[in-house]
Amino acid sequence: MASSRVPILLASGLLAVSAFPGAPRAATAQDVQRGKAVYDRWCVECHGAEGRGDGSAADRMLPRPRDFVQARYQVRTTASGELPTDDDLRRLLEAGMPGTAMPAWPNLGQAEREDVIAYIKTFSPFFEDAPPAAMDFGSDPGGGDATLESGREAYRRLECWKCHGDSGRGNGQSAPTLEDWRNLPIRAADLTEPWAFNGGMGVHAVHTRLLTGLDGTPMPAYSDALESEVVTAEELWHLARFVDAMGPGGEPEVSELIAAARSDGDLPGSPDDPVWDAVRPSYVPLVGQVIEAPRQFSPTVDGAWVRAMHDGEELAVLVEWNDPSESPDAGWDEWQAKIAPVLYADGAPVASEAPMPDGLAIQFPPAVPDGMERPYLLMGDARNPVYLWHWDSEGGVTEMRARGLGELEPLDGGWVDGAAAWDDGRWRLMIRRPLSTGDPAVLTFEEGVAIPLGIFAWDGSSAEDAIRGSISSWYFVYLEEPKSAGVYLIPLLAAALTGVLGFAVAARAQRRAEGSLEEAAQTA
């Protein structure tokens, strides 16, 4: 038992150096002094002068910056309870911690990184103990998709779903109660968004997190389960592959243009209408609204998938986003009560301590602009307002005009029609509207032009409302024009021509080959 916890006894001098040619020499006082200069310039704002993770920016972040004095490091290759290796710290500087405020540091040279690592380690006397060693992770037995079912079974049996949810969206039954070591609320990772994994994505990264846990968070290490043969090494790899497959296979590409295909058939009638399956979703990243107070630096909703189609008469838009709570959600009341004092300490009060609804708004300019002109991103301004579709989980969809962030005024056109459904940590919201209404107060959607579109989202169970929530930058929706007959004919002609030419080329090549064979035979 616990062989993985035994530090490898390669601590001393030459042996370590010869075993690991890349291993650094011991840090000197000069390294530490230089490291302090790097730290004071780049790290102190978040991690604090004394390394306690309490810098001036820290109280807006969730999770909070690392406390180097307590030295509980989430992302390691060492057993739970161990310090990170120097290589672990190097990787964190190189890659940052996705899903957190910790960026990568490509601006720091290798020497500066080594120095700042030496300095960071002086904050905790634990680093004076024997240096930690990476665990033995074995090697991926492979097996590809055939192992996914075994991974799914491990996910069920090891009760990953208790926190992460059946579909992995961080909405398991224990998720609303989770706290980190500071007793601050912490979200269970949304396994469908692996690009926000603190330790990075991919089967190997997931497998490493499974064995090491994420110290300081509720995520435990499954090292003892492996040693006790409650789970086999192979099953743990299968589980890692299954978790990896919960995401879309890498970070989604972001395209500024959301194409609304023109449909000759019926537009979808509901968010779950299978007609939507044929439309490719576009990913729209969202970030916290941090321009105007009250700000949100750690929003719940960090992206939305948008689909659109039209039939020349009406536009239908489907927006899907992950939100572990179906607010107002009694199961998350405790979370809501805890998160407001933790995240919103910047003075702006929370509008209500009562349960709040979820919300999503799509903003457009009030008329198709000439050129690239767009209203101010934060819901326009006094001179250039925006036109919004505003949905919330209690009131449905309404049209609004805004002249600045949160400066909403309802419009009484009643042109929009919407429906939303929440299932297992995911909202699906469909909104339909006639392209043209004759109402000068609302946008007329024209075909064949790029119309600016932006998204706002609010998670009621994180006490987000009004201007506290997430926003996207401007994107464009493009309504495809009807296709002329030529559109269909030209590809057919092109295909036919290609076929004829291809046949000719192949035939000639064949004749040549036959010729060479004959020559070869004659020579022989």
Place this chain on the structure above:
Amino acid sequence: MTRKDWTRGISALWVVAIAACGGGGDAGGAGGAESAGGEDAAAGGDAAPAAAAPAVDPAVAATIAGGVEFAGVHPAMTEIDMSEEPVCLDKYNQGPPTTENAVGMDGRLANVFVYVKEGVSGEYPTPSEPVLLNQEACRYLPHVQGLQVGQTLLIKNSDAVLHNINTQPTANRGFNISQPQAGMESRREFSRPEVMIPVKCDVHGWMSSYVGVVSHPYFSVSDMDGSFSIGSLPPGTYTVEAWHELYGTLSQEVTVGEGETASITFGYSADMANADVPMEEPLVIRHAHAGEHETAVVAGAGR
């Protein structure tokens, strides 16, 4: 860290169970401390006379015994909603479990960790017997216990559900491991003294336990009647500290002569409920070579 979050205690049902089990799994009880102190200390004296603690002649060994009193009314217990975990809920056949940290008979306080904080010198051998921390019916058994530096904490899952054992020490390294299956056992040791180490299960937010790690065998945990006993002590003068998760610490000095039993009483009261409960925190001193920043030194290392 607020202690409020760690204040979910143990139901009367389980306290009774612990009290009934006495020193069974819980070496922090008076019995465990006595046997460890007597036999092992003596053996240690033979093996390593230079660093070892003085052997205690049973003929002159002293005892500190007493009680923890409580003025006021124990807070009302509230039910734990365990409906999400029927496997555990079904183990309670006398109504749903309650959450309470402040328990004891009228006028008494249980689950107080009592230990000799000062006055003990020398090194004590590590007992070979592990100390059990059991997870049963989605509760920790026992709720409070002690063990010695280096002694094995045997962590067992007696429930057919996932538990994770998230220890949150500061002077020691905190680990967080999963036990997804009934019967699974894990073993860990703590290398430095620390009073107290919180233990929690993140899957079941109501589960909470405290472990006191001491460098010697002189510790005890108060029973439902508030009683505790620390035996096999060398005669001398000691500072004895009482620690409670909700009501904080009390301390007193006591001198005990050869073969004597000194009786002491700790008096807690309901109005101490918001006490700032001290947990081990790393001491802060000037760091020699960093020069300008302060760094932590592990607390209790010299204790």
